[in-house]
Amino acid sequence: xxxxxxxTTLVADEPVVPRGRPAALAGGLVVxxxxxxxxxxxxxxxxxxxxxxxxxxxxxxAPNGSSDHTVIRELRVPRTLLGIGVGAALGxxxxxxxxxTRNPLADPGLLGINEGAALGVTLALGLFGLSxxxxxxxxxxGGAALASVVVYALGSSGRxxxxxxxxxxxxxxxxxxxxxxxxxxLRMDSQTFDRMRFWLTGSLAGQTSDVLLRLxxxxxxxLVVGLLLARPLNMLALGDDAGKALGVAxxxxxxxxxxxxxxxxxxxxxxxxxxxxxxxxxxxxxRAVVGQDQRWVLPYTMLAAPVLLLxxxxxxxxxxxxxxxxxxxxxxxxGAPIFILMARRRRLAAL
Amino acid sequence: MSLRFGPWSVRLAPRALVxxxxxxxxxxxxxxxxxxTGEFTVPIPDVLTALFGHGTPVAELIVGKLxxxxxxxxxxxxxxxxxxxxxxxxxTRNPLGSPDFIGFTAGASTGGILGVIAxxxxxxxxxxxxxxxxxxxxxxxxxxxxxxxxGYRLVLxxxxxxxxxxxxxxxxxxxxxxxxAATAGAWLTGSLSGRGWDHAIxxxxxxxxxxxxxxFVSRPMRMIEMGDDxxxxxxxxxxxxxxxxxxxxxxxxxxxxxxxxxxxxxxxSAPQLARRLTRSPGVTMAASALMGxxxxxxxxxxxQRVLAPTQxxxxxxxxxxxxxxLALLLRKDRH
Amino acid sequence: xxxPQAARLSGSDLTLAYDQRVVAAELDVTIPDESFTVIIxxxxxxxxxxxxxxxxxxxxxxxxxxxxxxxxxxxxxxxxARRLGLLPQSSIVPDGITVTDLVARGRYPHQKLMRxxxxxDEAAVTExxxxxxxxxxxxxxxxxxxxxxxxxxxxxxxxxxETPILLLDEPTTFLDISHQxxxxxxxxxxxxxxxxxxxxxHDLNQACRYATHLIVMRDGAIVAEGEPAGIVTPELVAQVxxxxxxxxxxxxxxxxxxxxxxxxxxxxxx
Numbered sequence: 001x002x003x004x005x006x007x008t009t010l011v012a013d014e015p016v017v018p019r020g021r022p023a024a025l026a027g028g029l030v031v032x033x034x035x036x037x038x039x040x041x042x043x044x045x046x047x048x049x050x051x052x053x054x055x056x057x058x059x060x061x062a063p064n065g066s067s068d069h070t071v072i073r074e075l076r077v078p079r080t081l082l083g084i085g086v087g088a089a090l091g092x093x094x095x096x097x098x099x100x101t102r103n104p105l106a107d108p109g110l111l112g113i114n115e116g117a118a119l120g121v122t123l124a125l126g127l128f129g130l131s132x133x134x135x136x137x138x139x140x141x142g143g144a145a146l147a148s149v150v151v152y153a154l155g156s157s158g159r160x161x162x163x164x165x166x167x168x169x170x171x172x173x174x175x176x177x178x179x180x181x182x183x184x185x186l187r188m189d190s191q192t193f194d195r196m197r198f199w200l201t202g203s204l205a206g207q208t209s210d211v212l213l214r215l216x217x218x219x220x221x222x223l224v225v226g227l228l229l230a231r232p233l234n235m236l237a238l239g240d241d242a243g244k245a246l247g248v249a250x251x252x253x254x255x256x257x258x259x260x261x262x263x264x265x266x267x268x269x270x271x272x273x274x275x276x277x278x279x280x281x282x283x284x285x286x287r288a289v290v291g292q293d294q295r296w297v298l299p300y301t302m303l304a305a306p307v308l309l310l311x312x313x314x315x316x317x318x319x320x321x322x323x324x325x326x327x328x329x330x331x332x333x334x335g336a337p338i339f340i341l342m343a344r345r346r347r348l349a350a351l
Numbered sequence: 352m353s354l355r356f357g358p359w360s361v362r363l364a365p366r367a368l369v370x371x372x373x374x375x376x377x378x379x380x381x382x383x384x385x386x387x388t389g390e391f392t393v394p395i396p397d398v399l400t401a402l403f404g405h406g407t408p409v410a411e412l413i414v415g416k417l418x419x420x421x422x423x424x425x426x427x428x429x430x431x432x433x434x435x436x437x438x439x440x441x442x443t444r445n446p447l448g449s450p451d452f453i454g455f456t457a458g459a460s461t462g463g464i465l466g467v468i469a470x471x472x473x474x475x476x477x478x479x480x481x482x483x484x485x486x487x488x489x490x491x492x493x494x495x496x497x498x499x500x501x502g503y504r505l506v507l508x509x510x511x512x513x514x515x516x517x518x519x520x521x522x523x524x525x526x527x528x529x530x531x532a533a534t535a536g537a538w539l540t541g542s543l544s545g546r547g548w549d550h551a552i553x554x555x556x557x558x559x560x561x562x563x564x565x566x567f568v569s570r571p572m573r574m575i576e577m578g579d580d581x582x583x584x585x586x587x588x589x590x591x592x593x594x595x596x597x598x599x600x601x602x603x604x605x606x607x608x609x610x611x612x613x614x615x616x617x618x619x620s621a622p623q624l625a626r627r628l629t630r631s632p633g634v635t636m637a638a639s640a641l642m643g644x645x646x647x648x649x650x651x652x653x654x655q656r657v658l659a660p661t662q663x664x665x666x667x668x669x670x671x672x673x674x675x676x677l678a679l680l681l682r683k684d685r686h
Numbered sequence: 687x688x689x690p691q692a693a694r695l696s697g698s699d700l701t702l703a704y705d706q707r708v709v710a711a712e713l714d715v716t717i718p719d720e721s722f723t724v725i726i727x728x729x730x731x732x733x734x735x736x737x738x739x740x741x742x743x744x745x746x747x748x749x750x751x752x753x754x755x756x757x758x759x760x761x762x763x764x765x766x767a768r769r770l771g772l773l774p775q776s777s778i779v780p781d782g783i784t785v786t787d788l789v790a791r792g793r794y795p796h797q798k799l800m801r802x803x804x805x806x807d808e809a810a811v812t813e814x815x816x817x818x819x820x821x822x823x824x825x826x827x828x829x830x831x832x833x834x835x836x837x838x839x840x841x842x843x844x845x846x847x848e849t850p851i852l853l854l855d856e857p858t859t860f861l862d863i864s865h866q867x868x869x870x871x872x873x874x875x876x877x878x879x880x881x882x883x884x885x886x887x888h889d890l891n892q893a894c895r896y897a898t899h900l901i902v903m904r905d906g907a908i909v910a911e912g913e914p915a916g917i918v919t920p921e922l923v924a925q926v927x928x929x930x931x932x933x934x935x936x937x938x939x940x941x942x943x944x945x946x947x948x949x950x951x952x953x954x955x956x
Binding site for chain 2: 105109110150153154165166168169170172173174176177180181183184187197198200201276277325326328329331332333335336337339340342343344
């Protein structure tokens with residue numbers, strides 16, 4: 001098959017998307033990691049009761065059982081790690097969705113996926129009384145998968161196909177139906193309602209390190225699968241037919257992307273509730289810096305999104321001391337204006 | 352089919368007329384059923400005599416003071432939501448274009464919650480909802496305005512505003528003390544229980560004022576559905592029509608929300624269900640209003656009876672209607 | 687001040703722009719009455735922009751379009767719509783609308799709230815459907831028609847508007863060759879019946895064949911205008927389209943026919 005071979009070598013040697021400056025991009029990745037570490041330190045140190053960095057380091061290296069150290073080890077560190085995991089998961093999910101649907105407005109919260117996962121968790125906790133995160137996360141996966149199928153079907157129906165606006169509207173509609181069902185369930189059960197009230201707005205607080213440990217495997221699998229999809233997604237960016245002509249297994253790529261998105265959104269929502277906009281703005285900002293090559297976009301997004309989420313979480317802790325503003329609200333307050341700006345500026349396909 | 356009388360002439364679709372008539376009858380039947388039944392059943396003849404003012408004192412109390420206002424409020428609020436939905440679906444050229452999704456209902460909720468937290472009276476809460484809805488709409492319109500308001504930009508800016516306001520709402524709820532949170536939570540689901548004539552009358556007045564405007568803009572709006580250029584070529588001042596239509600749609604939504612709380616999904620599903628029945632091209636105002644009235648009173652009746660004696664808020668039922676509507680959209684598009 | 691104009695439709699000193707991008711500057715253009723004027727030029731030369739300005743879809747940044755001696759934007763829009771019709775490039779077919787209903791919408795500028803369907807309306811719709819040969823499609827759903835049929839229906843809607851001047855923005859795009867000819871023949875018939883037709887076309891040969899007045903544009907400026915046979919030369923085509931060609935007489939119509947230069951001569955063997 002000489003022709004086929006030629007095509008494959010072409011794909012391997014000459015990416016359609018210009019490569020840019022690999023050394024500089026790799027260096028930037030290290031910088032991004034450094035920023036993430038700094039923000040994580042801030043997240044551990046700052047809060048209703050801020051502690052100096054030296055105490056933080058002591059608590060991590062030589063805990064002495066003081067209340068500061070206990071707060072750091074039992075609350076702040078798990079919360080920060082959870083933020084990193086959730087941020088990375090939602091950021092990557094957003095980037096994957098934007099790439100696959102070629103839709104600049106795709107975001108797990110906006111397109112109803114996180115609301116689907118939240119309905120799954122509500123069902124599991126409210127109706128079936130499950131309490132093990134590794135058990136109820138499967139309901140989150142089910143809800144997320146159902147939501148993505150329904151939203152995509154609704155958004156691509158009609159003559160114009162899946163335009164960005166149509167898809168966004170379908171996502172909102174489905175998300176609101178799911179949210180309405182979830183709140184109806186919660187209203188019948190005031191005990192669960194009290195427990196889930198904060199989670200439903202999106203919060204990193206109140207989860208133990210155990211929850212994180214139970215959910216981590218799913219997040220990691222989702223992240224790895226997602227990162228591995230960069231190359232085929234690069235090819236699909238040219239259109240399904242062009243991708244197929246270049247030798248991409250289109251259906252397999254789509255299914256794997258959907259699986260990855262479901263794992264990421266399901267586990268992130270099970271941990272922190274339905275969050276909006278984390279996956280929307282970060283991939284855009286990243287693309288503006290590193291270009292269109294998914295092999296750089298995806299890892300950069302994975303590092304930059306948790307920076308944003310943790311920063312939002314820290315800000316939420318600081319602005320309402322001694323209380324705090326849940327990170328879900330912070331995300332919406334920060335993300336909605338960005339979204340509106342995008343809507344104003346971009347010339348998107350009409351409905 | 353056309354009707355001409357001197358210089359006057361209209362073009363009529365027989366099917367739309369029949370459907371409209373049937374919807375009126377159904378609305379009336381549901382209304383009578385809602386008035387007749389409940390913990391205390393009033394025989395239907397007594398309902399009718401009481402409605403027209405010669406019933407027994409007990410029947411008059413139950414019918415005139417308790418049940419009729421609730422049913423009438425439901426009919427009027429449903430019609431207002433149906434009309435509002437028809438306007439926004441026509442403007443956005445999308446069966447999912449609904450005030451529920453583009454921030455207007457969420458803005459009304461913000462106003463309502465603030466009213467509850469401030470310890471306002473029912474009237475003040477309603478005023479808060481009204482102000483919240485109109486304020487949001489003005490903001491969304493201004494932000495979406497760039498040398499004219501394209502339907503899609505209105506939708507996108509609205510979606511952003513919706514997300515923002517929903518989280519503001521939940522922030523307010525988590526901040527509020529437990530009693531206020533419960534009151535606001537109940538108001539947020541939307542309910543017709545305990546609605547009296549003072550709820551029905553403002554909606555009736557708003558409809559009386561806004562219906563003629565609707566009639567006036569409905570024809571140019573139908574032309575705008577074919578594209579801005581096509582409409583302009585027909586001599587329509589597209590921006591003026593669109594601004595008027597948005598104003599009417601927002602006011603209807605605001606007044607309805609003020610009366611019954613943010614009952615979502617009626618504005619979403621009524622226009623398309625009406626369109627399916629009348630088989631008319633594009634959404635039709637009159638049928639949408641009637642369908643909205645039928646849906647809301649029907650949902651309210653079901654909410655009172657399905658789990659009787661437990662009374663469900665009507666919003667739970669309309670959410671179910673919304674879900675069913677989405678399923679219908681999916682099913683239709685498969686073939 | 688509105689000067690008396692020789693032609694019903696003209697534009698003077700037009701500067702046309704979208705947002706910040708100026709497409710054409712200081713254009714003067716006159717549409718001869720009762721002509722079939724075709725505007726032609728390479729992609730992005732501003733031909734559709736000019737048409738949109740003539741149809742008052744685009745407000746000129748400078749200059750004005752005149753209709754019957756008045757600045758077009760000073761006339762009531764509905765009044766303009768009774769004199770000048772436009773078939774836009776892309777219109778949206780409302781869900782589930784029938785052919786008759788769509789064509790009837792062309793009567794909008796003639797209707798009032800209390801007079802929505804007069805006998806004149808009915809007659810105009812019947813006549814427009816007859817002229818475009820869509821009468822037998824009357825009760826069909828527009829969505830289900832072929833591209834050529836659908837374009838005829840849109841044309842019927844513009845005809846029902848009963849305007850003496852009709853502007854068409856690329857009426858043949860997305861149509862196959864036989865439907866293109868069908869639509870253009872129909873336009874020629876309408877022209878012969880006394881209408882002033884203005885169309886933006888892509889195909890130079892079709893333009894030459896149908897136009898009585900050709901406007902050739904490049905980079906937002908009018909390079910040449912006049913009767914096709916008088917202005918279309920190899921030099922003009924080279925100047926406007928960067929294409930080397932030979933021009934012969936169309937054996938069917940006697941109009942200029944552009945034959946692009948071949949890169950190598952094909953020799954037929956046996």
